[in-house]
Amino acid sequence: MSTVSRGFKGRRRPSAELPPGQYLVEDFPVLSAGPTPDIDLQEWELTITNETGDQQRWDWNGFRALPSEPVTVDLHCVTHWSKLHTTWEGVSLDTLLAEVETSASFALVSSYGGYTTNLPLEDLTDGKAWVAFRYDGQDLEAVHGGPARLLVPHLYLWKSAKWTRGIQLLDQDEPGFWETLGYHNYGDPWREQRFWGD
Amino acid sequence: MTSSNLWSDGNALAGPLHDVFRVDVTTTIGRCTACGRTAPMAEVRVFDHAPGVVARCPTCDQVLLRLVHGPGRAWLDLRGLTYLQLPAPDET
Numbered sequence: 001m002s003t004v005s006r007g008f009k010g011r012r013r014p015s016a017e018l019p020p021g022q023y024l025v026e027d028f029p030v031l032s033a034g035p036t037p038d039i040d041l042q043e044w045e046l047t048i049t050n051e052t053g054d055q056q057r058w059d060w061n062g063f064r065a066l067p068s069e070p071v072t073v074d075l076h077c078v079t080h081w082s083k084l085h086t087t088w089e090g091v092s093l094d095t096l097l098a099e100v101e102t103s104a105s106f107a108l109v110s111s112y113g114g115y116t117t118n119l120p121l122e123d124l125t126d127g128k129a130w131v132a133f134r135y136d137g138q139d140l141e142a143v144h145g146g147p148a149r150l151l152v153p154h155l156y157l158w159k160s161a162k163w164t165r166g167i168q169l170l171d172q173d174e175p176g177f178w179e180t181l182g183y184h185n186y187g188d189p190w191r192e193q194r195f196w197g198d
Numbered sequence: 199m200t201s202s203n204l205w206s207d208g209n210a211l212a213g214p215l216h217d218v219f220r221v222d223v224t225t226t227i228g229r230c231t232a233c234g235r236t237a238p239m240a241e242v243r244v245f246d247h248a249p250g251v252v253a254r255c256p257t258c259d260q261v262l263l264r265l266v267h268g269p270g271r272a273w274l275d276l277r278g279l280t281y282l283q284l285p286a287p288d289e290t
Contacts, residue, residue, distance in 0.1 A: 029247075030247065031248050031249070032245055032247065032248060033245055033248045033249075033250075033252045033261075034245055034252065034254060034259065034261075035243075035245075035254075035259060078249050079249060113259075114261075178249055178250065178266070180275075181250065181264050181266045181273045181275050182250075182268050182271075182272075182273040183250075183266065194268070195268040195269070196268075
């Protein structure tokens, strides 16, 4: 069990300091590129598919039986709001990937509803990412990505795909929903990587 | 130019598309590439509490249109539409 306050590659900044161009919010804005999917836990699944096509699959009970941990992190949305000290519970990607054999360099995350986002696989490992299922002590609400969402707090929040369904491990990078239309391929808020060329 | 001179460079689009890109999109009719629904664009579902604007088909949720604004530029994706039917003046 560990509590993570920051995951910013060793940077040490006062917790109240925001990345450039961000403002602080106290509420939790809901952003979505589509309707909130109605996901039956009996039907829910999470898959990780490696570059050779081998797949690990968890149903809800199997996923919830995995070791999980509390996480306290700051969120930074590319639409300029930041929310500090948010508390979650989730399964580390290190735990999920421990059962997957791979030498891939990239990941493409897909969601119920069709959303996708891409990131280097190394940004999902070493305690930097979780599949979260509780927020602020409660089961994660559907509008915030429940029953389970990716949480990658060191990147802009569009990388933390709501309603996570699958992670495909790839040898070649494959830009996702926003990354194919102007948004930065990596999305580091501390380097203000909002758009292509930033 | 090729030897047959059947095409011009992109500058030739300026005239024909000038009026098209000034159109009020709510007056157009669009066809969804996924389900074929053909209806006024004013009837689509727009998700604009997002990093960009996403218009979806009200029948099948297919993404019809995406628009992202960045500083000094914008990106428009119309891949979800087979076509847009636009009001246009008769040619004289």
